[in-house]
Structures are given as C-alpha cells and as structure tokens.
Amino acid sequence: MALPLPTVGAVAASPVTAAGVATPLRSRPLRLIATPATAASSSSSAVSSEPPARHSRKHLSDRDGSPSKPTKPRVFFLDVNPLCFRGSQRSLGAFGRWLALFFAHVxxxxxxxxxxxxxxxNEYRRRLMPSYKAHRARGVGTGADSRVVDVLRGCNVPVVRVDGYEADDVVATLTEQVLQKGYRVVVASPDKDFxxxxxxxxxxxxxxxxxxxWSFYxxxxxxAQYKCDPTADLSLRCFMGDEADGVPGIQHLVPGFGRKTAVKLLQKHGSLENLLNTAAVRTVGKDYAQDALxxxxxxxRKNYEVLxxxxxxxVQIEDSWLSxxxxxxxxxxxxxFILKFNSEGRS
Incomplete structure (x- = not known):
C-alpha cells in the first residue's frame, strides 16, 4: 500500500565529498511539512507506541523532590535490506518512503x-543447515544497491557492511559496544530475530x-505477547523454528511438543542448554517431552547455532557515528530519490 509521505520544503543540496558523505551547508534547519493526506493527523500517524519524549540530560526532579536519573541518549541501527521490498517484490520507492517516515517521525x-x-x-548458516533462507537469492541483497548507499550517505548516515556476515550479526555486535558506552539502542527492522x-x-x-x-516494540x-522474558527468546525459537528462514521446529518430529510445553520448561530451567543438560540426567517433564529432549x-542445538x-x-563502533x-x-x-523511483514506476 502507498505510505503517507511528508513533503519537504526546498533546501539546497550539499556538495558530496569523495567519500560519498554530504558536506553540510550553512542553511536553515530542515523542516518537514505534512501533505494534505496526513495534515489532519498528528505525527503519531507515522509512529505508534512511541516511548515518552526524551528529556535533556540534566537531572530532573521527581515528585518527591529527589533527583531522577538522566535519560540515556539513543542510537538507532537501521536494518536496510528488509526496507527495500514491498511484500516479496524489490522496491526502492518503498525504501525511500520508509526512510522519510523514519527520519521525520522516529x-x-x-x-x-x-x-x-x-x-x-548467509553462507555460514547455510553450511550448518542447507534449508536456511534457501528460497532467497544468494548475494548481498538489494540493500547493497549503490543508489541505496548513496541516499543514506547523502543524509549523513554511516553505512556498515562486513563481508561474511549478515546485517543481524553486525547489529548485535555493535549493540553490545554501544551499550557499554552508556547509550540506549533502538533497532529499526521488521526482523523478529532481533x-x-x-x-x-x-x-x-x-x-x-x-x-x-513505524511502531515501537x-x-x-x-x-505481554510471549509471557516470558526475552532472555529465553532464542531458546524458545529453537523449539518453534522459523519458517520464514527455513529453520524447522521440533513439531514436525514431535507433533505434541508446542509453545506451551516449551515455555513451561524454559521458565523452570532458564535456557535451552540448561534444559538439555538436565534432561540428559533426569526426567524434566512428561514422557513425550522427555523423549524429545x-x-x-x-x-x-543446531537450531540454536543457526538462530x-x-x-x-x-567491526568497531566509531565515536563519530554517535554524534x-x-x-x-x-x-x-x-x-x-522518491520522485525518481515513483516516476520510473519502481515503487
């Protein structure tokens, strides 16, 4: 479906350096203006369930007069490739509209x-499990299109790609580093792996x-959705599998072993590895569950390694990326970017 897109006022483009990063001009700040289609709604029409707006880092006072902790600054990691599709079809127009909404409202x-x-x-995981993303074309994906990279750099967004690794792994690694620096992290992606x-x-x-x-999660x-802590998410998905990525769950081997059984066992034992180690030496559940484990x-364990x-x-986070x-x-x-791909019928 076509997305409501904020129209933009005229601001002169900045020159681009040899590295592909736009050099800022001294111009008035960017102002995004809602189109007639979106003017009737507030900015929440483009982002839902957004956390409360950040306060400055100065100490604020709670109602009892005691100082509250300053809010940690946020860093966003943008998972590019999934945004370059509308359904299963490649669409740079869709990428442009999602990016505009992301910058303007998120x-x-x-x-x-x-x-x-x-x-x-994908190759490492495909060697472990040939069915992993087997329905997807091999290669670096639409996100590596030079036009996508150019528009990101033109908007002063650093672009990171590490050969031999999926974007998910790079985001997870950089997230650990950013948290250690005292920031909060928001991952912008539809991918449930995150x-x-x-x-x-x-x-x-x-x-x-x-x-x-866009909607915050x-x-x-x-x-509220899973009735368990996200520290158990990976272990739970090992039981349930991931059909979209070609990772089969245990249900096709043990039809009676469903989500309810998995959640109950993980709540008691904490992680998949603890559960499997315990099941190897004593009974942990009903006969069908014990037999399956x-x-x-x-x-x-193979599902765990793949997922x-x-x-x-x-890869290392650079301080300049956190400005x-x-x-x-x-x-x-x-x-x-958006006008070009709309006019060429690629949206």
Missing part, C-alpha cells in the same frame, strides 16, 4: 547507523505496512 536528529548484509553473509536483543536498554521499532507507519510488549538434543546472533564480528545527525540534506536527497 529518529529525528538522533544518531543512525545503517547496516547491510555482507557478501556471503527480539533476542530486547532489554531495558534495547528496543525495536518496526515498519508496519498495513498501517503505513519494547520489553513490556515482549512480555533426549533424542533430538543435537537437532535443537543465535553473533556478537563477535570484527547528532546533521539533517540539513534530508529534504533534497529524499525528495529526489
């Missing part, structure tokens, strides 16, 4: 780091095509 001037799949990023990262300081913001807006949302332990995000990719993003080029860069 990230604002907070730092944004865009991450792409590296060359051969739910294993959710914590008090890590949340997701997802594009929702059905309503044409936090620790509170996760607990002992007979198919290697199967579940877990790596945190040890050889307030210069938005002065957003208007001209995004307008040109």
């Amino acid at each position: 990230s604002l001037r907070d730092p944004v780091v865009a991450v792409l799949d590296g060359e051969g990023g 739910k294993q990262l959710i914590s008090d300081d890590v949340q997701l913001v997802m594009p929702i095509p059905e309503i044409g807006r 936090t620790l509170r949302h996760y607990v 002992t007979k198919h332990a290697d199967y579940l 877990s995000l790596k945190r040890d990719v050889n 307030t993003r210069n938005t002065c080029n957003d208007t001209s860069v995004l307008s040109d």
